[in-house]
Amino acid sequence: MINIENLTKKFEKITAVDNINLQIKEGEIFGLLGPNGAGKTTTLLMLTTLKPPTSGTATINNFDIIKQPDMVRKSIGIVFQDPSSDEILTGYENLKLHGWLYDMPDDLREQRIIEVLDLVDLTNRKDDLVKKYSGGMRRRLELARGLMHHPKVLFLDEPTLGLDPQSREYIWKYIEKLSKEKNITIILTTHYMDEADKLCDRLAIIDSGKIVVIGSPKKLKKDLGGDIIRIKAEKLNIDALKKLTYVKNITNCDGEFCLTVEDANLNLQEILGIIGKVDSVEIRTPTLDDVFLHYTGRGIRESSSEGGWAEKAMHMRSK
Ligand SMILES: Nc1ncnc2c1ncn2[C@@H]1O[C@H](COP(=O)(O)OP(=O)(O)O)[C@@H](O)[C@H]1O
Ligand SMILES: [Mg+2]
Secondary structure (H helix, E strand, O other), X not given: OEEEEXXXXXXXXXXXXXXXXXXXOOOOEEEEEOOOOOXXXXXXXXXXXXXXXXXXXXXXXXXXXXXXXXXXXXXXXXXXXXOOOOOOOEHHHHHHHHHHHOOOOHXXXXXXXXXXXXXXXXXXXXXXXXXXXXXXXXXXXXXXXXXXXXXXXXXXXXXXXXXXXXHHHHHHHHXXXXXXXXXXXXXXXXXXXXXXXXXXXXXXXXEOOEEXXXXXXHHHHHHHOOEEEEEEOOOOOHHHHHOOOOEEEEEEEOOXXXXXXXXXXXXXXXXXXXXXXXXXXXXXXXXXXXXXXXXXXXXXXXXXXXXXXXXXXXXXXXX
């Protein structure tokens, strides 16, 4: 459904998207997971024809984003990272406006409005002004709007950025429903590990504009192999630990040490013997955080250049 070839975007000083190659299958929920500034939004803007690539291209639904932008636009829906519905219109009016922009015949437009409002459970709030909506309701309205013209591919940029846990679960539920019932191919970006893990059939971890690894969440976790032992200690004799054949990797996790080992139960005692005094020890099977750490050498939070800035801005804007 989507074929991305050597896609690159350079701004004056930086390469925001650095030669990415990717194929996305029909019906997949595909995630671009990476910290703020990784190049996720820029990638989406190029795929949705809103920003021209510096080099490379992509096809969506067999249409080329550079040569056939109009056909691409007819095939896709998009929900932007920043709120883009009109606050001084009602939910219904926002959808009606979208129908006009897409030149939909009146009766089809009204029929689709009923359908999409029902899908995101906003039918009984459709005549309220959007400024009276909660952040989660507004997101749901924008999701509904992105679906009105029955796109084959839906792009969601940080669909649950800044939402409370309950609203996030709602949005996840709709995304899963869409994928199952309408067989829409969904590409979403996120910097939330739990979101990527829960929703995505496959994902690409993207860091500084480059794809570092692609796979299903399950496979990515499994490929790390074994268990993670997280140790809080003043210091670690890393050279001695690296000599142990079953220690596959040692990384810094938010100031503590994470060791990837073959079998924590079997290996722990010897490791503790080498380290000596420890403040705490935790054993677990790998999470996507560990996957991210493994491939980039840093946690997703510490690697975020803007450090939660987007979230703060989002909260300010919605007030
Ligand atoms: N219009 C622009 N001009 C200059 N730099 C930009 C522009 N848009 C994005 N960038 C930079 O490109 C990089 C990737 O940004 P973005 O795609 O928004 O990342 P993400 O969505 O992953 O947070 C960042 O360093 C950002 O500052
Ligand atoms: Mg972004």
